[in-house]
Amino acid sequence: MADTYSGPLPKPTPETRPFWDAAKQRRLTIQACDDCGTRYFYPRPLCPACLSRRVRWIDASGRARLHTFVINHRPPRGFPVAAPFVIGIVELEEGPRMMSHIVGVAPDPAALRCDMALEVVFEDLTAEITVPKFRPRSDA
Amino acid sequence: MSADLRRLRGSVAIAGVGESDALGKRPDASALQLHMEATFNALADAGLSKRDVDAVFTSGRNMANDVPEYLGIRPRFIGGTQVGGCSFILHVEHAMAAINAGLCEVALITHGESGYSRISMPAPRWGDDSTNTQFELVHGSAGPPTGYGFLATRHMHEYGTTKTQMAEVAVATRKWAALNPKAFARDPITIDDVLSSRLIAWPFNLLDCCLVTDAGGACIVTSAERARDLPKAPVYVLGTGECATHQMVSQMPAFNRWDAAIVSGERAFRMAGVTPADIDVAQFYDAFTIVPILALEALGFCKPGEGGPFVTGQRTAPGGEFPMNTNGGGLSYTHTGMYGIFTIIEAVRQLRGECGPRQVADARLAICHGTGGIWSAAATLIASTER
Numbered sequence: 001m002a003d004t005y006s007g008p009l010p011k012p013t014p015e016t017r018p019f020w021d022a023a024k025q026r027r028l029t030i031q032a033c034d035d036c037g038t039r040y041f042y043p044r045p046l047c048p049a050c051l052s053r054r055v056r057w058i059d060a061s062g063r064a065r066l067h068t069f070v071i072n073h074r075p076p077r078g079f080p081v082a083a084p085f086v087i088g089i090v091e092l093e094e095g096p097r098m099m100s101h102i103v104g105v106a107p108d109p110a111a112l113r114c115d116m117a118l119e120v121v122f123e124d125l126t127a128e129i130t131v132p133k134f135r136p137r138s139d140a
Numbered sequence: 141m142s143a144d145l146r147r148l149r150g151s152v153a154i155a156g157v158g159e160s161d162a163l164g165k166r167p168d169a170s171a172l173q174l175h176m177e178a179t180f181n182a183l184a185d186a187g188l189s190k191r192d193v194d195a196v197f198t199s200g201r202n203m204a205n206d207v208p209e210y211l212g213i214r215p216r217f218i219g220g221t222q223v224g225g226c227s228f229i230l231h232v233e234h235a236m237a238a239i240n241a242g243l244c245e246v247a248l249i250t251h252g253e254s255g256y257s258r259i260s261m262p263a264p265r266w267g268d269d270s271t272n273t274q275f276e277l278v279h280g281s282a283g284p285p286t287g288y289g290f291l292a293t294r295h296m297h298e299y300g301t302t303k304t305q306m307a308e309v310a311v312a313t314r315k316w317a318a319l320n321p322k323a324f325a326r327d328p329i330t331i332d333d334v335l336s337s338r339l340i341a342w343p344f345n346l347l348d349c350c351l352v353t354d355a356g357g358a359c360i361v362t363s364a365e366r367a368r369d370l371p372k373a374p375v376y377v378l379g380t381g382e383c384a385t386h387q388m389v390s391q392m393p394a395f396n397r398w399d400a401a402i403v404s405g406e407r408a409f410r411m412a413g414v415t416p417a418d419i420d421v422a423q424f425y426d427a428f429t430i431v432p433i434l435a436l437e438a439l440g441f442c443k444p445g446e447g448g449p450f451v452t453g454q455r456t457a458p459g460g461e462f463p464m465n466t467n468g469g470g471l472s473y474t475h476t477g478m479y480g481i482f483t484i485i486e487a488v489r490q491l492r493g494e495c496g497p498r499q500v501a502d503a504r505l506a507i508c509h510g511t512g513g514i515w516s517a518a519a520t521l522i523a524s525t526e527r
Contacts, residue, residue, distance in 0.1 A: 008277035011268035020274075042275050042391075068297070068395045070289035071342035072280055079280050084339070087280055089290050089390055099390040101279040109342055114297035131278055 005125045006078035016043045018057055023130045026122045028060040030096050041096035062120035063093040064134060069114070071107045090118060090134050104135030145411040150527040152236045153367035153374035156186025157485040160252065160356035163474045164324045167354075170260035171201075172210045174356030175252030179211055182358035187371040188246060193360075195219070195244035197231035200253060200478050202262045207250060217244040223384055224512025225425060228357075228481035229519035233380035235361040245362060249484075252356035253476035259354075276388055284427060285341045285349060287389035287514035292343045292430040294395035299445035303343055305452055306429040307334035310347045310471055312457035313426060317468025319458060319498035324351055325472040334429075348429040350470035350479070357481035359488070364527070375488045378505075379412025379522035381405060389514040400518035401438035401509065408507075408520035409440070416441045419522075420503045421490045422462065423483035425510035426469040432456075435509050439520065463500045466490060483508035484521065491525050 012020040019042075022029040032039045033047035034054040040047065047055050069088040075081060086102035103121065105111050117137035124130045158181025160166070160174045169177070175198070183190060190213060197219030198207045204220030219234050221227055228251050235247035254261055266272040281287065295301045311331055317323035329347060337346035367374035383403035386392050393399050409415065416439060424432040433447035441462075442450045456464035465471070467486040470479040487506035489495050508521040 007280075008273050009268055010274035010278050012274070013269050016271075016274055042271060042388075068290045068294035070286045070293060070344075071339075072282055072286050073339045073341060074282055074285065075280055076277065076282050081280060084342070085280055087286055089395065097390060099276045099279050099281060099388075114294060125278075133279075 005080060007080050008076060008078070009125065010129055015045050019043045020129060022057070023122060023132055026130070028062050028120050028132050029057050030060050030092065030094060031055050032058045039094050039096055041092070041098050061093050063137065064090045064118045064120070066102065066112065066114060066116045066118055067091040067097060069102060069112055071109065086112065088134060101133045102135070103133050145407070148236060148240060149378050149411050149413065150376045151364055152239050152361050153364050153376045154232070154359050154484065154488050154523065155362050155367045155370050155372070155374060156182045156184070156188065156360040157488045158182035158185050158358055159322065159485060163322055163355035164353050165256055166254065167257045167259070169254070169354065171252045171254040172207065172260055173252070174254065174354060175207050175250050175358070176211055178252060178356030178358035179248060179250050182248070182360050185372065186360040188360060192246045193248045195235060195238060195247040197235055197247060197249045198251065199227035199231070200251065200262070213248070217247070223517035225427065225478040226480040226510025226512040226517055226519040227478065229484065229508055229510045229521050230382045232361055232377060232484065232521050233382055233519070236377055236380060239361070239363050245366060247361040248358060249361060249481065250356070250358040251476070251478060251481040253478055254354045255352050255476040256354045272388060276390060282341065284514055285344060288428045288430065289341050289344055290389060291392070291395050291398070291434065291515060292428070295430070295434070296343065298396050299448065301433070301448035303335060304331055305448035306343070306348055306433065307331040308451045308454060309426065309429040309432055309456065310334045312451070312454050312460065313465050313469040313471045315457045316466050316498055317472035320468045320473055323468035323473040324353055344428055350427050350475035351472070353474045353476055355474045355476045357485055359481065359484050373492055373525045375491050375523050375525055376527050377521065378414070378524055379408035379410070379520070381407030381411070381520045382518065384512070384517040386516050387513060392515055397444055398434040398438040398515055398518065400516065401435055401520070404518040404520045405439035405509065408522050412522040414505060414522065419505050419507050421466060421487070421500045421506045422464045423466070423487050423506065423508045424464060425479055425483060426465055426471050427475070427479070427511060429471070431511055432464060439507070439509060458498065466495065466498050466500060480510040480519065483510055487521070487523055491523060
């Protein structure tokens with residue numbers, strides 16, 4: 001990691017910094033609105049459902065389902081994973097969806113199924129940036 | 141139909157269309173030159189001069205100013221809406237609004253893109269601090285070839301849509317391209333060819349994916365009254381619609397249907413006062429084979445989940461029941477990166493009866509529909525030579 005990572009590297013912004021700081025501590029965080037109850041991802045300082053400013057960070061359980069996926073055979077420049085690899089749209093147990101690299105499963109349509117159970121794992125890209133990835137749930 | 145929509149129906153017409161002098165590989169031309177060639181050809185087709193143009197709509201540049209500067213036009217109305225490839229279809233709706241408001245009379249909608257040769261193209265879009273890099277590119281997303289597939293996979297899961305059904309679209313579209321001398325890829329292909337072409341991002345093989353070419357395209361929109369004084373039959377804009385639901389595909393509201401297109405199509409049909417059954421010829425942006433299948437569902441040509449069966453048996457091919465993408469589409473005719481303008485050019489030519497061997501008999505009512513971004517935006521246009 002650290003000195004060798006050459007793929008797309010997130011640079012946190014003021015509203016996303018808490019997410020990346022938590023990821024470094026191996027916590028997956030989303031936001032919740034105290035006015036309308038919406039839980040959402042990606043990070044924004046106002047609720048995208050009702051524009052309330054009464055939003056707070058909560059820890060997600062890390063349990064999720066694979067809503068849909070593709071198997072990429074042409075990695076972007078510098079992406080450190082050999083093709084083919086799986087990219088999923090992951091639906092968190094709490095509701096929000098996010099894109100993520102799916103690991104721990106063969107990049108083969110026969111090995112993957114929409115709605116299969118997943119759990120979060122974390123991977124350090126650099127000393128600053130740790131990304132959440134998902135793998136098939138061990139207890140599923 | 142509301143009174144306001146009724147007032148817009150048929151209020152403007154497309155008076156001229158044109159492509160760049162050649163399409164495909166143009167190492168001899170910058171993106172701006174492709175704009176200029178298409179504009180020249182569209183104005184000639186309309187029987188108008190550059191001096192008649194008082195509005196310019198374009199997209200895909202860093203600033204919308206550089207195209208009018210290059211063309212030597214000083215527009216008094218400028219449209220630079222950028223929502224991806226369908227932007228030029230939205231521009232027709234925006235030009236209609238501006239013309240009806242009395243802010244301009246002759247609108248040039250122009251596209252030029254050096255998608256293959258990359259000459260004089262804007263710099264890449266996403267910085268390291270963009271939401272795209274932080275929440276998508278870091279996971280190995282490769283933009284459209286991966287993003288469009290998410291909906292295909294979920295659609296296959298929920299409805300049993302197959303890769304063979306998707307391949308039907310590629311094969312049928314190639315048959316149309318064989319009839320278009322301007323098309324880039326004209327050799328016949330089979331369903332097996334599509335399924336055995338190399339994988340790009342499962343569920344897409346190479347032949348499920350659009351071309352990457354260099355080309356320009358333009359059209360001239362003016363008031364119905366002005367259009368009637370011009371040499372060619374006006375193609376009246378009967379209905380338009382647009383919608384955007386997200387930018388990053390991970391924020392797409394649902395992955396089993398195309399929400400932006402549902403909204404866009406509903407207004408276009410309501411304004412036009414017609415139904416899908418009335419349509420004679422369809423130009424549906426085919427960035428990937430799944431896209432027209434979802435357009436058919438979203439626009440009401442079939443029920444949700446029935447898009448795959450709809451295209452089966454080469455139904456959209458020449459001689460088929462539902463002529464679609466009669467220029468050869470983004471899959472086989474041309475795809476610069478932002479294909480939307482080419483749906484308009486082909487619809488106008490079909491309605492005028494200018495399409496030679498690929499002419500659809502008695503084509504009186506045409507629909508154009510496009511996607512922008514990654515299923516992010518949609519725009520619809522219904523047009524006819526009859527009001």
